[in-house]
Amino acid sequence: MAVPVAPGRLPLLGHTLPMLRERHRFTASLREYGDIVRIDLGTMPTYFLTNPRLVHELLVTKGALFRKGALFDKFRPFFGNGLATSNGADHRRQRRMVQPAFHRDRIARYAETMARAAADLTASWRPGQVRAVEADAQSLAVTIVGEALFSTEMGKRAIEEIRRSIFLVLKQGMVRALSPSFVERLPLRANREFDAAIARMRAIVLDVVRSWREDGADHGDLLSMLLLAQDDETGAGMSDQQVHDEVMTLLVGGIETTALALAWTFHELARHPDVERRVHAEVDEVLSGRPPTFADVEKLVYLNRVVNEVLRMYPVWFLMRRTLAPVQLGGVPFAEGTEVIFSPHALHHDPASFAEPHRFDPDRWSPERASRVPKGAFVPFGAGGRQCVGNLFAQTEIAIAVATVAARWRLVPVPGKPVRVTFTSAAYPSGLLMTAIPRH
Incomplete structure (x- = not known):
């Protein structure tokens, strides 16, 4: 079966809204x-899947x-060989060891941290105050993931370094990968800043790991779960480097998605008052004035539809896979080592x-309508x-x-200040300025 070739190469770099569009x-x-369409990713031929059925396959x-x-x-040298970048037996082993840290019972405990961190943030707001909402969202995501990971005094130092470096690492890391x-x-300022930020984060995470090894106590945080984890098949635990790599994966994967x-x-x-x-x-x-708990989340039915709709509208741009052996997708044969690409945004x-x-239509996630969404069409995670995980x-x-x-609170857009992307x-929203208005 012949595969059509797209006209032109996939445009990669650039950060302006016209390039985004x-x-x-x-x-x-x-x-x-x-x-299935063949495109050139830079100079590399890849095969782009446009059908959700094939993406599910x-x-x-x-x-x-x-x-x-x-x-x-391209990510592996600076983010390590964690779940996001590992393959084969390494990935299966690491997933078995990391999965218990995200059991529902553990997340119920982390939910207390989530509610407290959000309440602490909003307690600092004042009526009529203009907030840079993207900065507040980023700060909150760092606080929640950081405190879920690290609960010791040494961990607090790590959180501050993460707050300083993580978004520089996220943005420049994608530029470097592409x-x-x-x-x-090249002796570019962006390269120097990125390399320095990676070095600082690597050093502080390894310091926290070594400090925990000396202490040996279960602090109830994600780091304790990783360090105490043992492979069911071999009984072996993770090395310091493996723990570092998983922590970097959780930081990179856990902060960007939720902040955005x-x-x-x-x-x-704010754009949809209804x-x-x-x-x-x-x-x-549902809350009647009290802080939300993990048990409340499933009761917030409409809010969950809103969250799903946001995840639908603002996903990552594209993801890649490579064939391990000859395989067919949609009747098209691919040789071992073929690069395959799909776009959650396009899907x-x-x-x-x-x-x-x-x-923006949260009601598209009502049970009846959601049941009609094809497999592979909605893949935010x-x-x-x-x-x-x-x-x-x-x-x-x-x-x-x-x-x-x-x-x-209500957050109301500041007139004359359109959000940039x-x-x-x-x-990423930039200049998302909103005025904090008390609801009661």
């Missing part, structure tokens, strides 16, 4: 050429025949899966054996943080 237009337009049905692709090879290898060796989702949620609530009113009414009814905005895909943590965090804010792996 160009890239999204390009990946969205590929569905016009068929279910890639991630779930035939997931064992694929490993992470070229993009993740750039030719020689670029990272929180910021965009408040942006969309949605905002329904969220406020539900929060008032989430496909009108064949989502009517009026650019309209991936799917199959490589689905994000912290997806329930992230969804709980977003719901509890939004409910905590919504119980007391910058882009790396996902869309």
Whole structure:
């Protein structure tokens, strides 16, 4: 079966809104050429899947025949060999050891941290105060993930370093991953800042790990779970380097997704007063003025639809896989080592899966309508054996943080200050200025 070739290369770098629109237009337009389209990622040929059925096949049905692709090879030297970047037996072993840290009982305990951190943030607000909401969302995400990971005094130092460095690492890391290898060796300020931030984070995480080894106590945090974990098959634990790599994975994966989702949620609530009113009414009814708990999350039915809609509208741009052996997708044979690519953003905005895909509509996640969404069409956390291990943590965090804010405050856009968008792996709001108005 012949595979059509896309006209032109996939545009990679650039951080302006026009370039963002160009890239999204390009990946969205590929569905016009068929279910599988050959494109050039820079100078590398790849095969782009536009059909959600094939994405489900890639991630779930035939997931064992694929490993992470070229993009993740570029991440591995500076983020380590954690769950996001490891493959094969290493990945299966690490997932068995990390999974218990995200059991529902553990997340119920972390939910207390989530609610307290959100309440502490909003306690600092003053009526009529203008807030940079993207900065508040980033700070809150760092606090929650940091305190869930580290609960010791040494851990507090780590949290401050993470707060200082993580978003520089996230943004520049994607630029580096999408750039030719020689670029990272150039004497550029961005390279120096990135290398220094990675070195600082690596050093403080390893210091915390070594400090824990000397102490040996279970502090009830994620780090304790990682250090106490043993492989069911071998009885072996993780080395300091393995723990470091998993911590970096949790920081990178856990902070960016929730920070962006929180910021965009408040942006969309302000743009849709009818949605905002329904969220406020539900929060008032379920919480009755008390802080939210893990048990409350499933009762916040409409708020969860809002969160799903935000995750649909603002996902990562694209992800890659590489074939481990000859395999067929949609009747098309691929040789071992073939790079395959798909775009959550394009899938989430496909009108064949989502009517009026650019309209913010939380009710599309009502049970009846959600049941009609094709498999593979909604993949904010991936799917199959490589689905994000912290997806329930992230969804709980977003719901509890939004409910905590919504119980007391409305965030209203500042007139004449439109939000700007910058882009790396996902869309970042910039200049999301909103006025804090007490609800009661």
